[in-house]
Amino acid sequence: MKLRAFGALAACCLAGCGTVTRGTTESVSITAEPADATIRTSLGHNCPQSPCTVEVSRKTKFTAFADKEGYKPGSIYVDTKVAGAGAAGVAGNVIIGGVVGIGVDVATGAALDHFPNPAHIRLVPVDAAEDSTRAVIPDKSPKPGNQSAPTS
Numbered sequence: 001m002k003l004r005a006f007g008a009l010a011a012c013c014l015a016g017c018g019t020v021t022r023g024t025t026e027s028v029s030i031t032a033e034p035a036d037a038t039i040r041t042s043l044g045h046n047c048p049q050s051p052c053t054v055e056v057s058r059k060t061k062f063t064a065f066a067d068k069e070g071y072k073p074g075s076i077y078v079d080t081k082v083a084g085a086g087a088a089g090v091a092g093n094v095i096i097g098g099v100v101g102i103g104v105d106v107a108t109g110a111a112l113d114h115f116p117n118p119a120h121i122r123l124v125p126v127d128a129a130e131d132s133t134r135a136v137i138p139d140k141s142p143k144p145g146n147q148s149a150p151t152s
Helices: 002-015 084-096 099-108
Strands: 025-033 038-041 052-057 062-067 074-082 112-115 119-122 134-136
Touching: 025 038, 025 062, 025 074, 025 112, 062 119, 074 119
Parallel strands: 025 119
Antiparallel strands: 025 052, 038 062, 062 074, 074 112, 119 134
């Protein structure tokens, strides 16, 4: 009987654990303009052309690179941050008392998401006056008439 009660308690604790509910890896989508640019990452992923989706450990930050003949090479840094769902998993651990679950989520990165995701790299033609390519971080807020995010 005690074994069943312990099993039920363990199942409740794991329900709030981000490692169990979200996993330790995430698919990151990388696109480029022009669409047929080649994509590679600092982690060793290679895609013959955009768009490209790579599976990455949630705690791993990386840089994505885009290249196409006639264009300046471009790149974007893909960082990690605590996401809403990740924070909910941590909160679930705190409420249920799963200190071990919090430790596991922190160690595996299960509470993190990659940002930006999707990541977009806009390449600039070689003969353009611009000095470098621009990384575009999509604006996910719905705004009438705003079809692209501001660039820096």
